Amino acid sequence: MNKLNRSIPLAFLLAMASDTSAAPLGGTNDTPPLLTHGMLAEMLADSARPPVTQADGGGSPNTRIAQSFRNQGFINCFNGGFRNC
Amino acid sequence: MFNPSLIVLQPTAFCNINCTYCYLTNRDDRRLMSSEVLDAVCAKIMGRLDPNSTATLVWHAGEPTAAPIGWYEDAYPRLRSCTPPSVTFAMQSNGVAIDERWIDLFRRTGTQVSISLDGPQRFHDARRLTRSGQPTWKLALRGLKRLQEAGHTPSVITVLHPQGLDSDREYYEFYRDNDITDVSFSIDEKEGHNTRSSFDSVAYKPLIAAFIARIMRAAYRDQFPLHIRDVERIAHILTGQVSLANEQVEPWGSIVVAADGRVSTYSPEFMEVIAPDYDNFVFGNVLDEDLDDFANNPAFRRAAAEIEIGVAACKLQCRYFAVCGGGAPVNKYCESHLLSSTETDFCRFSVQASADALRSFLSDKRLES
Numbered sequence: 538m539n540k541l542n543r544s545i546p547l548a549f550l551l552a553m554a555s556d557t558s559a560a561p562l563g564g565t566n567d568t569p570p571l572l573t574h575g576m577l578a579e580m581l582a583d584s585a586r587p588p589v590t591q592a593d594g595g596g597s598p599n600t601r602i603a604q605s606f607r608n609q610g611f612i613n614c615f616n617g618g619f620r621n622c
Numbered sequence: 623m624f625n626p627s628l629i630v631l632q633p634t635a636f637c638n639i640n641c642t643y644c645y646l647t648n649r650d651d652r653r654l655m656s657s658e659v660l661d662a663v664c665a666k667i668m669g670r671l672d673p674n675s676t677a678t679l680v681w682h683a684g685e686p687t688a689a690p691i692g693w694y695e696d697a698y699p700r701l702r703s704c705t706p707p708s709v710t711f712a713m714q715s716n717g718v719a720i721d722e723r724w725i726d727l728f729r730r731t732g733t734q735v736s737i738s739l740d741g742p743q744r745f746h747d748a749r750r751l752t753r754s755g756q757p758t759w760k761l762a763l764r765g766l767k768r769l770q771e772a773g774h775t776p777s778v779i780t781v782l783h784p785q786g787l788d789s790d791r792e793y794y795e796f797y798r799d800n801d802i803t804d805v806s807f808s809i810d811e812k813e814g815h816n817t818r819s820s821f822d823s824v825a826y827k828p829l830i831a832a833f834i835a836r837i838m839r840a841a842y843r844d845q846f847p848l849h850i851r852d853v854e855r856i857a858h859i860l861t862g863q864v865s866l867a868n869e870q871v872e873p874w875g876s877i878v879v880a881a882d883g884r885v886s887t888y889s890p891e892f893m894e895v896i897a898p899d900y901d902n903f904v905f906g907n908v909l910d911e912d913l914d915d916f917a918n919n920p921a922f923r924r925a926a927a928e929i930e931i932g933v934a935a936c937k938l939q940c941r942y943f944a945v946c947g948g949g950a951p952v953n954k955y956c957e958s959h960l961l962s963s964t965e966t967d968f969c970r971f972s973v974q975a976s977a978d979a980l981r982s983f984l985s986d987k988r989l990e991s
Binding site: 544546547549574580 | 849854860861862863866942980984
């Protein structure tokens, strides 16, 4: 496996939050919503503070913190790979 | 204040391949940027940057690997000596000539590489051809693989094919299977030498948006971290993480220097446009003049005034202005010959389609199905 950038796309972080909230941007194809700077800031903050569900490694440099988002199918390990954590 | 975010240098206008949609007017011109031009770039452009500048210097052309490696061995020390340390060096390449020697250069110079790769082989090879008409997909993919195997994470630019918009699964699997995690989509724009686009109807906008959204859903379901730069840029604005910035409408927000020292600003593609009323958007030559001279050039002043009118009109009329900032002047000019105009195909198919794709993706409750 190549050493690739596995950071999570911001759109995916937002999707995690939107899974349990109302459609965030509304509008229809004919009448797109008025897009404004920062309109999704709250949603991002929501998705950025998921509950910690597992931590091991005792604070050593190899500590892994796995976090479970409200979207139950979506788990991320912040110390490394996006997949297969 | 001179604070460009993008500095484009063209080591040569020459390109070693011949894409059917190429907009480059001078892609047969084999001349190399001289050491005199490089030194003038140092003195008059790089030396004028803020010491904390985070600009990106991009080798672009033409095909930058058409210049010999030895040319870069001379150019990098010259530029490094006059460039703030926080400036990033990057190269946009077709990838066909990238071998171990180029990879070694990129490693030693910290150069980030982006490859032009139009997705699956059948779409790429339909239009990205050698000068003898041969396909280039295998060569470009070989360059990408070599970079990846050396530890680089090249990004990709994909020019969409209108017949590919129903083949989102094929595109997605191409990116996933080749570990491409950073991609930007564009269309074959009508500009410079390319006098028509294959996306010749506004009806393509929802199709492109749906194509991008379906790719995002597939990546999300697979937990494959595909960054679509056009979408990510909009997401960063909508979350308030970055301020709206459109360097294409800011005077000297971007600057392009051709191999012979000619200088332009606003959209980098202006260097390829024939427009006698604006001196072909060449606002001076770095060998003979400096930034103050460029800014006082009558053609520049006229272009600047008209671009400002166009941006103001965009702000009044366009519901996407908050994530766009006023479009791309080169597309305004090439589509309508009016810098003061508003919406273009670039707006519709790149900015608006990306915003609509993000909106569709975030509104979709079937992501887990």
